[in-house]
Amino acid sequence: MRLALAIGTFLILVIHGVVFYNQFFHRWERNQTAYFDQARTMAKTDAERSALADRKPAIEQIVVSNFGETRVDRCTTCHIASDDPRFATYAHPLKTHPYSLELGDTQKNGKWERRHKFAEFGCTVCHDGQGRGLEPKYSHGEDEYWPEPLLGYTTQENWRKDFAPKLKGKEYLEANCAQCHTESSFKGTPTVARGRQLFFDSNCYGCHRIQGLSEGTIGPDLTEVGRKWKIDYLWARIADPKSVLATSIMPKFNLNDADIKALVVFLKSRKGRNFAETEIDRFKVKLTGGEPVNAGPKPVDIKPAEMVKQGEKLVADRACAACHKVGDKDGGIAPDLSFEGLLKGEDWLLEHFKNPRATMPDSIMPAFRFTETEFKAMTAYLGGLKTAPALTTPEATYKALCLRCHGEKGDGEGPIAQHLDPYPRDLTKSGFMNSKSTERLISSIRNGVPGTSMSAWGKVVDEARAKALLDYIQATFTKEPRRELKAREIPEKNPVPMSAESMTRGEATFVNRCAGCHGRKGDGKGGNALDILPRPRNLRNGAFVDSVNDRRLFESILYGVQGTAMPPWVDYGLSTNEVGDLVNFIRGINQKPKGGQHAGAN
DSSP, X not given: OHHHHHHHHHHHHHHHHHHHHHHHSOHHHHHHHHXXXXXXXXXXXXXXXXXXXXXXOOOOOEEEOSSSSOEEEOGGGTSTTTTOXXXXXXXXXXXXXXXXXXXXXEEETTEEEOSSOHHHHOSHHHHOSOTTOOSHHHHTTOSTTOSSOOTTTOOOTTSOTTTGGGGOSGGGXXXXXXXXXXXXXXXXXXHHHXXXXXXXXXXXXXXXXXXXXXXXXXXXXXXXXXXXXXXXXXXXXXXXXXXXXXXXXXXXXXXXXXXXXXXXXXHHTOOSOOTTSOHHHHHHHHHHTOOSSOOSSOOOOOOGGGHHHXXXXXXXXXXXXXXXXXXXXXXXXXXXXXXXXXXSOHHHHHHHHHOHHHHSTTOOOOOOOOOHHHHHHHHHHHHTOOOOOOOOSHHHHHHHHTHHHHOTTSSSOOTTGGGOSSOOOOTTOHHHHTTSOHHXXXXXXXXXXXTSSOOOOTTTSOHHHHHHHXXXXXXXXXXXXXXXXXXXXXXXXXXXXXXXXXXXXXHHHHHHHTHHHHOTTSSSOOTTGGXXXXXXXXXXXXXXXXXXXXXHHHHHHHHOOTTSSOXXXXXXXXXXXXXXXXXXXXXXTTOOOSSOTTOOOO
8 A cells, every 4th residue: 555655656746747847848948958059069259159158048939020910930939040050960940941042042152141031031921830839739730720730741630641641741832932922933833833734734724713813613713722721631622522522523633643742732822812912912903803814825826727737736735635535645534535526516516615514504514715716626626536436346336435434334333424414324224224115225326315425326336236236235234135115105295285374383293293303493403312323314404305205204204214213103193284284394494595695685
């Protein structure tokens, strides 16, 4: 008992001793004492020795108000030798801050002169971190709730373990250099310049807006993305978008680590401010509605005699292959354009270039702000690609034409499937495949499905090849023999006349029966949609709705679509007249308005 009491008393004394030592002998004091001791041994003159003799450990503090909000930096309390060139070979924190010719430091007569003096700039304006902190955990921003951890040096505990090692390196500091040094040719920010170039080469500018650089509207505005998010989020968002947001439509570009780092550094530099400008400069820009720099690629002067050649160069320069397959280059995200001239006419291509959703309402392709002649040149080039791939066998035909969307297993999980809406059909679903006539399936192959990514392969495969392809799909993926279809009583034409009253009744039925999956607006985005694959049909896809006749709509509603979540509503008491009202409602919400936003005034 006495021994236990003695041990306990000893441990308490030790703990109190440690607490006492930490309270009255801080780490920064020990660092400063070590510096003074070393500096005294290096002193060569009486003046140097005298200056050191009077110095005692004390909190060093720099107050900077030249860069937006006032900053209080105490970093030099620990890094006390940061401006003493004699400590260049020492370890941190007793290490001289390096000098840099790229950042404007100069050397004369063997002595360096800093362009960015600590007394004027402080530390956190370049490095981030928590300037007031005196313990490494806090001053370096290791606390996961601190929004600005030390750039390139500190990773927080909650960051993804597989990404964290990639988020270290002095290159990340360039993001803060670019707050003042905005010119793309600045020698001190090569990673920012590379990331900016990748932003255009990878076609990021088509989806995202950055004030003064791009005008994309599909994705989030990135003008201030560097201020809002830490580098771990930016890395994950680029490397694996769906790991951050499961419903993201952003493609996974499969970039290497060096390219991802360059994009992260560039995006981290986008903070919606420029320290090199005065408040009056920013006010003038806002007042005039101008931008600090020109946005987007420079227009190309298209010459009629060289239109196809220039179009080919534009397709390459404007990074179409960042998403599409064009010849030997393949972005692995969007459809193959290598023989697009056999699939689409030039009128369709031109319209799709100008406004992708005019031809495919659910397309994620951006509407690029190129000139009319640039669009025509690109159309002329793609429209001239009419060399079909070798289709020696039905298997070769499937791999060349179908695998990209429908997948190597025929399950609709092809390499680009997740970027297509509607999703590619699952060809292993015998319920669907065997509920459709051979003629309809062959028609889908040869004539395509309007309003979707299912191309019309009619100029690539004739009737016999299409039949052989269907037989291959049936034997390889569906794996059930075709059976005779049941006869069904389905009107060829809608027996209910189109009228406002019919559409009103149809809307009421739609809200009660259909909106849970197809959405209140009929756009396929109902509350249940995320749990369903293939997704519910977008009934505002005018290209698709206009392409199907009344009989097909009646059949889908009354008897369902086998292999999908669409039920047979005839089993739930839906009458033929109620279906007629529904069909009128669906047709009505797809009526084309007269004129349009660009129609001329009468």
